[in-house]
Amino acid sequence: MANELKKTGGEVARTDSEDTRETGPFYRPATDIIEKGDKVTVVIDMPGVAPENVDVSVENRSLTVRGTIDTPAPEGYRRVYAEYAPGTFERAFSLPETIDADKIDATLRDGVLTLSLSKSEAAKPKQIEVKAA
Amino acid sequence: MLNYGQSGSQWDPFAELRQLQTQMNRMFDTGSRSSRDGSWPPVNMWLGDDSVVVTAEMPGVAQDDIDLTVRDNMVTIAGKRNPPTDDETAARHRRERPLGEFSRSIRLPLRVDPDKVEARARNGVLEIEMGRPDEERPRKIKVKSN
Known part of the structure; x- marks a missing residue:
């Protein structure tokens, strides 16, 4: 533990554990998934997250959403009761092969992240015309 | 981790249901973001010199849809959370977000x-x-001397 401390000019600057305190604990956000036709909508609750603090990424057909809560304490007040705490929302979803990973649209409004996913062209049902011989 | 549709074209509704059950249990075990007694929305309270601040996490509720009542030493927050879709024909694979009226x-x-x-x-x-x-x-x- 002692060698984790980094010293700057005789003063202890920070430890590794302090780094994790900045992002705080991780929370799994409540999610709804709706499918209609060739559209899949993923709705994720992320209260206290500003649009610039959301990160949506796709890697190896795994979709990861991450949002850092940015709610400054009201100035001149001290907290006397708490049911929720700052931290980071994070959740990963595995994308089925039928989803086009290049066409994902993300919007954040009133602390709700909405991801619009489309099924790939290949996965869409096709009508095959039967020709008369 | 969600594995919705992981099996490709094969859809097993019971696997989904079982998974939801485990997730629900986990949700209640660990700290989901709702108050201790399950009421919604979860709140924090902050005290100043001559004032008090209540903050509440209520994602998806537009400012106009919030009904606030203040009386004596009681504040009531009420409103309604709308479902993500009204479309009855849409398939809902996951429903975790609390919906409906709250107070x-x-x-x-x-x-x-x-x-x-x-x-x-x-x-x-x-x-x-x-x-x-x-x-x-x-x-x-002021305390005067003398």
Whole structure:
């Protein structure tokens, strides 16, 4: 533990554990998934997250959403009761092969992240015309 | 980790259901973001010199849809959370977000003046700042020597 401390000019600057305190604990956000036709909508609750603090990424057909809560304490007040705490929302979803990973649209409004996913062209049902011989 | 549709074209509704069950259990075991007694929305309270602030996490509730009532030392937050879709034909693979009407009353540590209430919503977090009535503000009394 002692060698984790980094010293700057005789003063202890920070430890590794302090780094994790900045992002705080991780929370799994409540999610709804709706499918209609060739559209899949993923709705994720992320209260206290500003649009610039959301990160949506796709890697190896795994979709990861991450949002850092940015709610400054009201100035001149001290907290006397708490049911929720700052931290980071994070959740990963595995994308089925039928989803086009290049066409994902993300919007954040009133602390709700909405991801619009489309099924790939290949996965869409096709009508095959039967020709008369 | 969600494995919706992982099996490709094969859809097993029971696997999904089982998974949901485990997830629900996990949700109640660990700290989901709702208050201790399950009421919604979860709140934090902040105390100042002559005022109190209540903040509430209420994602998806637009500012206009929030109904606030302040009386004596009680504040009531009410409103409605709309479902992500009204379309009955849409398939819902996952429903975790609390929906519908809600109302929650919170007792404050001081009486507040209904004329001194300011509320603002930002990124799904509501902040209500409430001031103490003027006549109830603590007055400083100067102690004279002699």
